[in-house]
Amino acid sequence: MPRSIHGGRHELGQNFLTHRPTLARITVLVARTSGRILELGCGDGVLTRELGALGRPLTAIDLDEHRVGRLRRALPDVRVEVADATRHPLDAEVVVGNIPFHVTTPILRRLLSHGRWNEAVLLTQWEVARKRAGVGGGTLMTAQSAPWFEFSLEGRVPAWGFSPRPSVDGGLLAITRRGSPLVPVSDRKRYDAFVRAMFTGRGGSLAAVVAAAARIPMGGARRAVAAAGAGEQRLPRDLRPEQWAALWHQVSRG
Numbered sequence: 189m190p191r192s193i194h195g196g197r198h199e200l201g202q203n204f205l206t207h208r209p210t211l212a213r214i215t216v217l218v219a220r221t222s223g224r225i226l227e228l229g230c231g232d233g234v235l236t237r238e239l240g241a242l243g244r245p246l247t248a249i250d251l252d253e254h255r256v257g258r259l260r261r262a263l264p265d266v267r268v269e270v271a272d273a274t275r276h277p278l279d280a281e282v283v284v285g286n287i288p289f290h291v292t293t294p295i296l297r298r299l300l301s302h303g304r305w306n307e308a309v310l311l312t313q314w315e316v317a318r319k320r321a322g323v324g325g326g327t328l329m330t331a332q333s334a335p336w337f338e339f340s341l342e343g344r345v346p347a348w349g350f351s352p353r354p355s356v357d358g359g360l361l362a363i364t365r366r367g368s369p370l371v372p373v374s375d376r377k378r379y380d381a382f383v384r385a386m387f388t389g390r391g392g393s394l395a396a397v398v399a400a401a402a403r404i405p406m407g408g409a410r411r412a413v414a415a416a417g418a419g420e421q422r423l424p425r426d427l428r429p430e431q432w433a434a435l436w437h438q439v440s441r442g
C-alpha cells in the first residue's frame with residue numbers, strides 16, 4: 189500500500205482492529221440504534237463491512253486516499269470518501285469509529301459540541317474511554333457534556349487486539365444524546381463557564397468552591413449544594429450528572 193499524502197501508518201494512527209469480540213460488540217451496539225451511520229477512520233474496512241451488513245445508509249471516511257480507493261472498489265454499496273474526521277459534518281444519526289489515537293481529543297470535543305447525531309460508539313485509548321465514562325471521577329469535559337449526553341464504558345480492548353500493536357489498551361465508549369437535556373440548551377455557554385470555574389477553583393469544601401465559581405455568598409452556596417443532594421460530595425469530580433444539573437439550577441436562578 190503506497191504512503192498517503194497525509195502521512196504514514198504512524199502519523200495516521202493506523203492501528204487496525206483485529207480483536208473479533210470487539211468487532212462483534214461494536215456491531216451489536218450499533219445494531220441497537222437506528223438511522224444513518226457515519227464511520228470515522230474506516231481504514232481497510234474491517235468495521236465498515238460489519239456496519240454495511242446492517243443494511244442501513246452508511247458513509248465511511250478516511251484521510252488515506254489509497255485505502256479509501258481500495259475500499260470503495262470492494263464495497264460499492266457504501267459511500268466511502270476521503271475526508272478529515274476533525275472537519276467532516278457529523279450529519280448522521282449514529283457516529284462510529286476506531287478513532288486514530290492522535291486525534292481523539294479534537295474528535296471528541298467536536299462530537300460533544302457539533303452535529304445532530306444521537307448515538308456514538310467509539311474505540312479510543314483505554315484511559316480516555318474510562319475517564320469520559322466518569323469511572324473513578326468525572327473530568328471537566330465529562331461534566332460539561334453531562335446534561336446533554338450519557339456516557340458508558342462498554343469494554344476494554346487489549347493492545348494485542350490491534351495491528352500494529354499500540355502501546356496502550358483500547359476502550360469502547362458509547363455516548364447517547366439525552367432525549368431530555370438536564371439543563372436547557374440556551375444555558376450551555378454559562379453552564380460550561382460555571383463547570384470550568386468549579387474545576388479550576390479552590391476551596392476547603394464543595395460549598396466554598398461553588399461560592400467562588402458562582403460568585404454567591406457562602407450561605408447560598410451551602411443551600412445550593414444541599415438542595416442539589418450533593419452534601420456528601422467533597423470535590424467537583426465526585427458530582428453525578430443530575431447533581432451538576434441541580435446545582436446549576438440552584439445557582440443560576442438567583
Ligand SMILES: C[S@@+](CC[C@H](N)C(=O)[O-])C[C@H]1O[C@@H](n2cnc3c(N)ncnc32)[C@H](O)[C@@H]1O
Pocket residue numbers: 200201202203204205206228229230231232233234235249250251252255271272273274285286287288289291
Ligand atoms: C485506528 S485506525 C482504524 C481503522 C479501521 N477502522 C479499523 O478499525 O481497523 C484509524 C484510521 O483513521 C484514519 N485517520 C487518521 N486521521 C484521520 C483523520 N483526521 N480523518 C479521517 N481519518 C483519519 C487512518 O488512516 C486509519 O485508517
